[in-house]
Amino acid sequence: MIKKILLLLTIITLIGCNASKPVIVTTKKAPSKTNSEVVRTSKRTNSKSATANKSTASKTIKRNTKNSQTEVIVSTSKTIVTNDVIKLYVYQFKEIAMANMKQYGIPASIILAQGILESGAGRGDLATRSNNHFGIKCHAGWTGESVNHDDDAAQECFRKYDSPAESFQDHALFLTSRSRYAKLFEYTKGDYKAWARGLRAAGYATDPKYPDKLISYIDRYNLHQYDSKVLDINYVLSEDHLVEELTLESRNIGNALASYVVQKGDTLYSISKKFELKVEDLKQKNNLTDNTLSIGQRLVVN
Known part of the structure; x- marks a missing residue:
């Protein structure tokens, strides 16, 4: 009887042990499910972050694109340029303008503004064909080279120079040697608005908006x-402007490498082949109306 009771207790104990095992297994699997969920949550977060970064970058690019603006300059020719081209022009010729202001008394701001307007920031037809940056016509007594160009009348005679620097020099001599511009030198050197209006009044240009364009x-x-x-009126170069000038300097170097000086025997066709351009594209870049080239002429080929 006692043996039967012990056997019954042993069987009950074994059954109880087997019944507890599934609980243990279930407890171990629960953390595994939690870890999986954490990983998936982390991936979704990274994906959203990447999307946000792309969106921000896209907005930045759009803002930077808007900073580069295009404008049309109309004087002796119609020229389309960006504001970066105008800044590069100023950077390239500011030292000459300041030197001429010191020597001749013409405000550097007026010199640069006239250069931008009359030459299309160096990209206009007269500037590229003849280095004429101020739209100065031949006039009586001119013995140098010349080119014909449509302006107030068809095929008028304009002065041609060996370099832009020579054009800046002649501009200073042109204003200082003619009596009709004498009143300009009575104005304060820093009064660029009076100079802009005075140039129009003295007959430098026929456009009634000429002063407003220069002042703009x-x-x-x-x-x-x-x-x-030049006048040393407490001028301090700001860090932002210094950074901009250094940037423009590097761009100016690249711009110089992207131009070509016409040599003897060159034609538009031979130059276009040399730089892998179409003739029409080369003409458009340089605002050329025909296939005429001159030795020493600088062409934009970038």
Whole structure:
């Protein structure tokens, strides 16, 4: 009887042990499910972050694109340029303008503004064909080279120079040697608005908006700062402007490498082949109306 009771207790104990095992297994599997959920949550978070970063980058690119604006310059020719081209022009010729202001008394801001307007920031037809940056016609007594160009009348005679620097020099001599511009030198050297109006009144240009155009360039591109430098009116170069000038310098080097000086025997066709361009594209880049080239002429080929 006692043996039967012990056997019954042993069987009950074994059954109880087997019944507890599934609980243990279930407890171990629960953390595994939690870990899986954590991983998936982390991936979704990273995906959202990447999407946000792309969106921010896209907005930045759009803002940077808007910073580069295009404008049309109309004087002796119609030229389409970006504001970066105008800034590069100012950077390239500001030292010459300031030197001429010191020597001849013409505000550097006026020199640069006239250069931008008359030459299309160096990209206009007269500038590329003849280095004429101020739209100065031959006039009586001119013995140098010349080119014909449509302006107030068809095929008028314009002065041709060996370099832009020679054009800047002749501009200074042109204003200082003619009596009709004498009143300009009675104005304060830093009064660029009086100079802009005085040039129009003296007959430098026939366009009634000529003074407003010059003043607009001076104000928009802060050209009067170069008058202040020459006159030493507490001018301090800001860090932002210094960074901009260094950036423009590097661009200017690239711009110089992207141009070509016409040599003897060159034609538009031979130059286009050399730089893998179409003739029409080359003409458009340089605002050329025909296939005429001159030795020493600088062409944009970028």
